[in-house]
Amino acid sequence: MNELEDRHFCIPDNNYPKIVVIGAGFAGINFIKRLKDKPVQVILIDQNNYHQFQPLLYQVAISGLEPDSVVTPIRKLFSSCINMIYRMAKVEKIDTKKQYVYTDIGYINYDYLVIATGSSTNYYGSINIEKFSIGLKSINDAINIRSWMLQNLERAVEGCNIVEKTSLTTFVIVGGGPAGVEMAGALAEFKKYLLGNDYPEIEYSAMKICLIQSADRILPTMSENASKHALKILENLDIKVLLNSSVKDYDGEIITIETQTGISTIQSNNLIWTAGVKGNIIKGIDDKLIVAGARIKVNEYNQIEGLENVFAIGDIAAMISSKNPKGHPMVAQVAIQQGKTLANNLLAKIHIGNFKAPFKFKDKGSMATIGKKNAVADLNSIFLNGRIGWLLWSFIHLISITGFKNKFKVAFNWTMKYFSYEKANQLIIRKYRRSS
Ligand SMILES: Cc1cc2nc3c(=O)[nH]c(=O)nc-3n(C[C@H](O)[C@H](O)[C@H](O)COP(=O)(O)OP(=O)(O)OC[C@H]3O[C@@H](n4cnc5c(N)ncnc54)[C@H](O)[C@@H]3O)c2cc1C
Structure with a gap:
């Protein structure tokens, strides 16, 4: 027996059913909020002591928002939830027979287990791309992009040859989903409003932005109308968009791209990878239950097949129908x-013996913002774009972000930015060192 399996979490014992939740993402925190003051004991485990608002990470990456505007400390989030206990730990494995969760600080037993571990960047097996590019999936990634971008601009102003300079000032984003499109638009705004002021030594035309998408349109999960409008906005912002093109390799300088007409290359020291995600699977789940995209197969009650008291929710769950x-x-x-x-459902199951109702997704539409005052929004049968789309996007994100202080900070930053870019935070707080 190793040390991990020998040390039980120090938590107060009581007679309430013990629900262990892994992950304080959108799924985990919304699950727990509903259990506040209910006769259950909730133990939340997350490797980070904060909840992150991923939709605004790209704004941290381009110095538009401070990192602490898009993260909320878990203990603060649940300060009034007295039946919830939080432990900062990384879950290593679970044993569904013994009903144990093993972490890097010890183990805990459960009556009910909720897996809400979300997803992480998918590099589709390319070790080189993983090593040399930067993903956009966590606050750490966003800070790394910010540092790397600013470090490269600082390097570009000082004594390097033209080839090196071009590589340092060329920014390539892979993935034409909302994250990639928003990142590209934000970089274009950085170029337009900040480059000239802060880096007068770098010519405006020297900073190049390119978005690479493997499908035949960007924003493929949105309407054709949204894709068309978004493409036009990006091109007006001087972003080169390559469709039907897949990045195959990257050595830190040369990006190898497969296009419909053959292989081509781009030289860039800045590759931002937003081309896909995969579920964060935890050891102990039967391989047969893991489907494409590394997600766990669940039924319409989010219950994992064959496991009466184990559930998966959010990105990690695949509710196939x-x-x-x-x-x-x-x-x-x-x-x-x-x-x-x-x-x-779980409260009903514990106290009445049956689930209440199967999960039914209410799709409220999707949207993506591009640059300072533009967005595209598909709201069921209504399509919005331009300033109105952007206002709607801003409103939805503002009400969704956790914590009043964060809402206030983001609203203040956006208002300042709307009229000028003075409030940007181009700081290299900690240097990013890429693997070599
Ligand atoms: C850049 C970006 C932009 C996005 N924009 C939008 C948008 O505009 N609109 C939209 O609807 N969606 C958007 N999404 C998707 C959305 O953020 C995710 O679908 C959502 O976060 C999923 O929530 P979740 O709770 O399943 O997982 P997550 O929010 O990823 O949370 C998972 C949690 O589990 C923890 N965890 C994982 N493994 C372990 C472990 N082994 N031990 C302990 N803790 C662990 C993590 O630390 C994390 O806190 C965006 C995503 C990204 C990356």
Whole structure:
């Protein structure tokens, strides 16, 4: 028996059913909020002591928002939730027979287990791309992009040859989903409003931005109309968009791209990878239950097949049906709704003996912002773009972000930025060192 398996969490014992939740993302926190003051004991385990608001990470990456505007400390979030205990730990494995969760600080037993571990960047097996590019999936990634970008601009102003300079000032984003499109638009705004002021030694035309997308359109999960409008906005912002193109390799300088007409290359020291995610699987789940995209197969109550008291919610869960053969999209709306529905169902199961109602996804639409005052939004049958789309996007994100202080900070920053870019925070707080 190793040390990990020998040390039980120090938590107060009581007679309430013990629900262990792994992950304080959108799914985990919305599940727990519904259990506040209910006769259950909730133990939340997350490797970080904060909840992060991923939709605004790109704004941290381009110095538009301070990192602490998009993260909320877990203990603060649940300060009034007295039946919830938090432990900062990384879960290593679970044993569904013994009903134990093993972490890097010890183990804990459970009556009910909720896996809400979300997803991480998928490099599709390319070791080089993983090593040399930067993902955009966590606050750490966002700070790394910010540092790397500013470090490279600082290097570009000082005594390097033209080839090196071009590589340092060329920014390539891979992935034409909302994260990639938003990142590209934000970089274009940085170029337009900040480059000239802060880096007068770098010519405006020297900073190049390129977005690479493997499909034949950007924003493929949105309407054709949204894709068309978004493409036009990006091109107006002087962003080169390569469609039907897949990045195959990257050595830190040369990006190898497979296009419909053959292989081509781009030289860039800045590769931002937003081309896909995969579920954060924890050891102890039967391989047969893990489906494409590394997600766990669940039934309509988010219960894992064959496991009466183990559930998965959010990005990690694949609720496969004839209507959704690949499961629901890996977006915040699904995670939030699954968290709330499971809380109601589990309480009913514990206290009445039956689940209340199966999960039904209410799709409220999707949107992406591009640059300072532009967005595209598909709201069921209504399509919005331009300033109105952007205002709606801003409002939705503002009400969704956790904590009043964060809402205030973000609103203040956006208002300042709307009229000028003075409030940007181009700081290299800690240097990013890429693997070599
Ligand atoms: C850049 C970006 C932009 C996005 N924009 C949008 C958007 O505009 N709209 C939208 O709807 N969706 C958006 N999404 C998707 C959305 O953020 C996710 O669908 C959502 O975060 C999923 O929530 P979750 O709770 O399942 O997982 P997450 O929010 O990823 O949370 C998982 C949690 O589990 C913890 N964890 C993982 N493994 C372990 C472990 N082994 N031990 C302990 N803790 C662990 C993590 O630390 C994390 O706190 C975006 C995502 C990204 C990356």
